Amino acid sequence: MQTDIDPRHLIGRKAFDRNGTKIGTVDEVYLDDATGVPEWAAIRTGLFSRDAFVPLEPSELVEGNLKVPYDRSLIKDAPDFGVGRHLSPAQELQLYHHYGLDLAPPPPLPDRPFGKIAGTEDAEP
Numbered sequence: 001m002q003t004d005i006d007p008r009h010l011i012g013r014k015a016f017d018r019n020g021t022k023i024g025t026v027d028e029v030y031l032d033d034a035t036g037v038p039e040w041a042a043i044r045t046g047l048f049s050r051d052a053f054v055p056l057e058p059s060e061l062v063e064g065n066l067k068v069p070y071d072r073s074l075i076k077d078a079p080d081f082g083v084g085r086h087l088s089p090a091q092e093l094q095l096y097h098h099y100g101l102d103l104a105p106p107p108p109l110p111d112r113p114f115g116k117i118a119g120t121e122d123a124e125p
Contacts, residue, residue: 007031007038015043015054015066023072027051028083040095041066042083045076052078053087053095070099 007029015023023043028051030040041059042051043066052075059068068075079094081087087095096102 010038010041010061010066013061013064013066015041015068017072017075018067018069019071021072023052023054023068023075024049026066029056030087040087040092043068043075050080051083052076053081054078055095055099055101057101074099 010026010029013026015026017023024045025043026041027044028042029038030042030053031037032039038056040053041056042053045052054068054070054075059066061067078098079091081091
């Protein structure tokens with residue numbers, strides 16, 4: 001997604017799936033806790049229906065609308081966590097799996113010798 005877009009400007013925009021079928025309207029934008037980058041959009045899928053979370057990273061703004069590279073049926077079947085609350089890491093993991101997205105690899109462990117616990121030394125007799 002274009003990172004220079006203010007997430008507040010996404011709210012209220014119409015959202016379309018990869019086939020150009022209208023999904024709904026962007027209701028809320030969720031930022032990554034660590035980076036502050038817009039990560040998820042909650043899209044209101046109808047007047048009396050729920051919001052569906054979609055990833056913003058592979059999505060793009062096209063002519064003022066949010067184009068999501070997934071089928072409408074996949075988006076409507078996304079896990080429902082309600083809106084207005086923080087997404088937990090477990091909920092984000094469910095969404096990543098639902099959309100078949102790879103997670104960033106965990107940070108590497110610090111270098112240390114195998115078989116020793118940091119701060120312990122072999123005692124000299």
